[in-house]
Amino acid sequence: MKKQYKILLLAAALTALISACQKEGVYKTLIITGQGEHNWEYSSPVLKQILDGSGMFSAEILKTPAKGGDMSAFNPKFSKYKLVVLDYSGDSWSDATKAAFVDYVKNGGGVVVYHASCSAFPEWKEYNEMTGLGGFNGRDESAGPFVYVSRDGDVVVDDTTKGAAGKVAERSDFEVRTLNTEHPITKGLPVRWMQASDEMLGNLRGPGLNMEILATNSPRMQFRRAPGAVPGGQRQAPPSPRFEPVLMAIKYGNGRIFNTLLGHADEGGGPAMQSVGFIATLLRGAEWAATGAVTQEVPYDFPTAAGTMLRPDFVPVTIDKAFKEIISYDITKSTKYYTFIRSQIAEAGDNEQVLLDIEKRMVNVLKNPEATAEAKKLLLRELSWMGTDYCVQAVKDLSSNPELTEAVDFALTRLQK
Amino acid sequence: MTQKSNRRDFVKRSAAATAGLFVFPSIVRPSALGLGGKLPPSDRVVIGSIGVGSQGMSNMRDFLRLKNAVQFVAVCDVDSDRQKQAKDVVDAANKNKDCRMYGDYREFLEKEKLDAVSLAIPDHWHGLIYTETINKKVAVYGEKPISRTIKDGQAIVAAAKKNNTVWQTGSWQRSLPNFRRGAELAINGRVGKIKYIEVGLPDGGRGVGTPPIQDVPPAINWDMWLGPAPKVPYRGTCHYQWRWILDYSGGQLTDWTGHHVDIANWGAGLEYTNPVEVSGIGVYPAEGLYDAPVEYDILCKYANGIEMRVANSSRLKLGMGTTWYGDLGWVHTDRGDVLSASDPKILEEVIGENETHLYKSENHWQNFVDSVRSGKPTIAPIEPAFNAVVVALLGEIAMTTGQTIKWDQEKQEIIDNARASRLLSRPYRKPWELPTI
Numbered sequence: 001m002k003k004q005y006k007i008l009l010l011a012a013a014l015t016a017l018i019s020a021c022q023k024e025g026v027y028k029t030l031i032i033t034g035q036g037e038h039n040w041e042y043s044s045p046v047l048k049q050i051l052d053g054s055g056m057f058s059a060e061i062l063k064t065p066a067k068g069g070d071m072s073a074f075n076p077k078f079s080k081y082k083l084v085v086l087d088y089s090g091d092s093w094s095d096a097t098k099a100a101f102v103d104y105v106k107n108g109g110g111v112v113v114y115h116a117s118c119s120a121f122p123e124w125k126e127y128n129e130m131t132g133l134g135g136f137n138g139r140d141e142s143a144g145p146f147v148y149v150s151r152d153g154d155v156v157v158d159d160t161t162k163g164a165a166g167k168v169a170e171r172s173d174f175e176v177r178t179l180n181t182e183h184p185i186t187k188g189l190p191v192r193w194m195q196a197s198d199e200m201l202g203n204l205r206g207p208g209l210n211m212e213i214l215a216t217n218s219p220r221m222q223f224r225r226a227p228g229a230v231p232g233g234q235r236q237a238p239p240s241p242r243f244e245p246v247l248m249a250i251k252y253g254n255g256r257i258f259n260t261l262l263g264h265a266d267e268g269g270g271p272a273m274q275s276v277g278f279i280a281t282l283l284r285g286a287e288w289a290a291t292g293a294v295t296q297e298v299p300y301d302f303p304t305a306a307g308t309m310l311r312p313d314f315v316p317v318t319i320d321k322a323f324k325e326i327i328s329y330d331i332t333k334s335t336k337y338y339t340f341i342r343s344q345i346a347e348a349g350d351n352e353q354v355l356l357d358i359e360k361r362m363v364n365v366l367k368n369p370e371a372t373a374e375a376k377k378l379l380l381r382e383l384s385w386m387g388t389d390y391c392v393q394a395v396k397d398l399s400s401n402p403e404l405t406e407a408v409d410f411a412l413t414r415l416q417k
Numbered sequence: 418m419t420q421k422s423n424r425r426d427f428v429k430r431s432a433a434a435t436a437g438l439f440v441f442p443s444i445v446r447p448s449a450l451g452l453g454g455k456l457p458p459s460d461r462v463v464i465g466s467i468g469v470g471s472q473g474m475s476n477m478r479d480f481l482r483l484k485n486a487v488q489f490v491a492v493c494d495v496d497s498d499r500q501k502q503a504k505d506v507v508d509a510a511n512k513n514k515d516c517r518m519y520g521d522y523r524e525f526l527e528k529e530k531l532d533a534v535s536l537a538i539p540d541h542w543h544g545l546i547y548t549e550t551i552n553k554k555v556a557v558y559g560e561k562p563i564s565r566t567i568k569d570g571q572a573i574v575a576a577a578k579k580n581n582t583v584w585q586t587g588s589w590q591r592s593l594p595n596f597r598r599g600a601e602l603a604i605n606g607r608v609g610k611i612k613y614i615e616v617g618l619p620d621g622g623r624g625v626g627t628p629p630i631q632d633v634p635p636a637i638n639w640d641m642w643l644g645p646a647p648k649v650p651y652r653g654t655c656h657y658q659w660r661w662i663l664d665y666s667g668g669q670l671t672d673w674t675g676h677h678v679d680i681a682n683w684g685a686g687l688e689y690t691n692p693v694e695v696s697g698i699g700v701y702p703a704e705g706l707y708d709a710p711v712e713y714d715i716l717c718k719y720a721n722g723i724e725m726r727v728a729n730s731s732r733l734k735l736g737m738g739t740t741w742y743g744d745l746g747w748v749h750t751d752r753g754d755v756l757s758a759s760d761p762k763i764l765e766e767v768i769g770e771n772e773t774h775l776y777k778s779e780n781h782w783q784n785f786v787d788s789v790r791s792g793k794p795t796i797a798p799i800e801p802a803f804n805a806v807v808v809a810l811l812g813e814i815a816m817t818t819g820q821t822i823k824w825d826q827e828k829q830e831i832i833d834n835a836r837a838s839r840l841l842s843r844p845y846r847k848p849w850e851l852p853t854i
Contacts, residue, residue: 153734177731181732190700190711190712191620191712191729191731191732192620192711192712192731300703301703302700303703304621304700304701304702304711304712305620305621305622305623305711305712306621306622306623306624306702306704306705306707306711307623307624307626307702307704307705309703309704331627331706332627332629334704335627335703335704335705335706335708336703336704339701339702339703339704339708340703342701342817343701345817345818345819346699346816346817346818346819347819348819349818349819349820350820377647384839384844385817385836385837385839385840386818386836406647406648406846406847407647409844409846409847410647410844410846413844414839414842414844415839
């Protein structure tokens with residue numbers, strides 16, 4: 001079976017990054033913002049940080065004129081970019097700019113529609129065809145049917161019910177369900193994962209042409225979180241008793257559009273934008289929109305049904321970072337550097353060279369007087385099955401440490417040394 | 418009475434009673450007699466329980482619901498509160514105050530003279546307590562999964578074979594009609610030749626982070642609870658929650674293979690067969706004390722060409738349960754009396770006299786008691802139970818190593834992979850040792 005849950009080793013990531021830079025350069029990206037009911041001043045710099053931080057995109061932020069300003073001056077050269085990210089919901093663009101954008105997409109341009117941008121341009125037919133589904137700003141049955149997913153996983157197109165499009169639930173941790181596990185953007189993702197403290201949008205309507213629903217929210221599992229409180233506890237009513245799309249992939253002309261409803265921004269991003277599920281799907285959706293393919297591995301810290309996962313600095317863990325942090329391991333603070341190392345071992349499979357590199361790093365921790373006993377215990381557990389003769393002396397040298405006697409016994413028994 | 422009470426003693430004793438030569442067995446108190454017109458207690462299976470948490474108590478109640486079947490005389494648990502709760506249930510059933518309580522299974526096994534023992538303990542204890550119980554030559558009702566590791570499981574199977582143990586696994590789905598019917602349709606070719614089996618087991622659930630170290634409740638002997646597992650401080654994750662920690666369990670995957678994979682094997686004629694090749698992916702929580710996989714997707718290949726996929730149910734269209742796919746269609750079965758097929762007519766098929774009729778039991782606990790009395794095999798013997806958990810445990814090794822595991826069933830070993838082979842066992846914390854057979 002194909003291994004799907006992988007993360008690149010630093011070496012591999014660097015190689016990929018270098019070759020990407022050498023071959024095609026990074027994908028030039030334009031983030032359009034400047035108006036909206038949401039905190040676009042918070043979100044757009046974070047979008048840039050996430051995109052640039054991947055090494056795959058080089059983003060610049062372009063602000064439209066302020067609300068009520070002269071839109072005829074807003075005339076970006078879309079064709080300069082491989083990807084356009086919309087963090088915008090405001091005044092209508094000029095007809096010329098709209099036409100240029102439609103041309104850009106029809107000719108193969110990539111677009112990411114981020115969160116509140118699904119509410120933009122209710123009057124612009126082509127825009128609504130590109131986004132697939134939208135809501136708010138006066139949208140009703142004339143915008144298209146309600147589209148959602150039933151409990152059995154079937155897409156429901158309701159073109160008989162009239163009514164306003166768009167509904168927002170109070171912010172909460174909620175579960176996302178990966179509906180389409182074959183699409184490049186969502187292939188290999190866990191089928192259930194938690195998004196932290198986000199706005200859940202629902203009741204969207206739209207033409208839904210050439211649209212694939214990749215993921216939905218799940219009305220069954222929601223955990224409200226009061227400010228400062230830990231996840232869990234009080235349940236909150238969902239906006240509608242159905243599975244509402246949260247990630248969509250749309251084809252329009254030769255272009256590709258990724259519509260993500262996730263990632264409501266607080267100052268500095270906040271938990272919804274720090275959620276690994278948001279970050280990873282944004283990057284995967286952006287790559288697909290730009291190129292039609294996804295080369296990124298699913299990161300080891302992609303959330304699961306077990307709970308939310310945040311990256312407060314928006315940066316993925318590297319093997320150097322993990323081995324640096326594991327030295328001060330304390331289970332009550334975080335286990336993620338340990339689980340990262342375990343993911344690297346599984347990822348290495350039968351690659352002796354990579355396994356030996358990991359083993360050497362582990363032995364360095366065993367020899368490090370600064371490293372906690374708990375860190376050494378964990379690594380002894382891993383070495384007990386994946387270690388070679390290389391580690392044996394370092395393991396034996398720890399046997400005089402009374403805190404580690406049992407763990408050393410465990411390792412040497414399994415290693416048969 | 419002899420010191421050792423085994424099935425043969427039981428049969429002899431029953432025979433003696435029938436012949437009018439009844440003598441009071443030393444283990445039956447007079448107060449247990451004279452229960453208005455029921456069978457004399459000597460015809461009841463004298464039984465004790467090790468592990469009287471939620472599953473142990475559930476089994477006890479299922480045994481007590483049977484008429485004149487068992488006589489509970491002793492309970493054992495590392496939690497003295499649970500001992501008392503169990504004693505109350507037993508004493509109420511026996512209308513006396515005589516149920517004996519133990520905190521150490523070794524003392525329980527040494528002192529009690531029993532026909533049978535009901536075992537419901539955390540998986541990391543199975544290797545030791547199952548083999549030691551079997552070696553006492555009693556009949557055993559043991560919870561699935563058989564073991565935490567393949568090496569533990571091999572030891573348990575070897576002990577049961579050596580002692581010719583009457584063994585019932587807690588795979589009670591075998592005693593429900595929809596599962597047997599589904600398996601019978603499959604094994605008799607009503608979906609054609611079986612090519613592929615899909616098994617959906619529960620998704621993993623929410624984590625708890627890492628709770629702080631706490632005082633051990635006075636009722637719990639924490640060191641004994643840990644037993645052969647690594648010594649760790651008490652964080653309140655003990656009863657029930659052990660299922661989500663790899664030191665004690667493989668999570669939903671290993672827990673539930675004892676149900677739906679067991680049924681899958683039953684209906685595909687794979688009860689006595691291990692896969693030859695196993696690969697798989699696991700999704701592990703990145704944070705927190707619970708480290709068992711919350712999603713998993715395992716593919717097993719069998720020598721006869723059948724493939725079996727075992728995954729958390731949210732990954733599968735049909736969700737929980739077992740689905741046999743043949744070249745003519747499929748049959749699916751799950752809890753809640755679920756039995757469905759690609760064509761409803763398949764479900765109306767009659768199984769002919771000369772076709773395969775699977776073992777029929779209408780009550781899993783009664784079936785065990787009947788076998789203790791008769792010496793005949795139970796509906797859920799030990800080897801199929803081991804072969805069910807082998808699927809999960811090899812899958813776990815495949816997920817841990819990121820490699821495809823090749824398995825030699827005859828030699829009971831992994832082929833040509835030293836690292837993966839080390840994962841066949843978990844070394845025990847001293848002084849605990851797996852008994853040698």
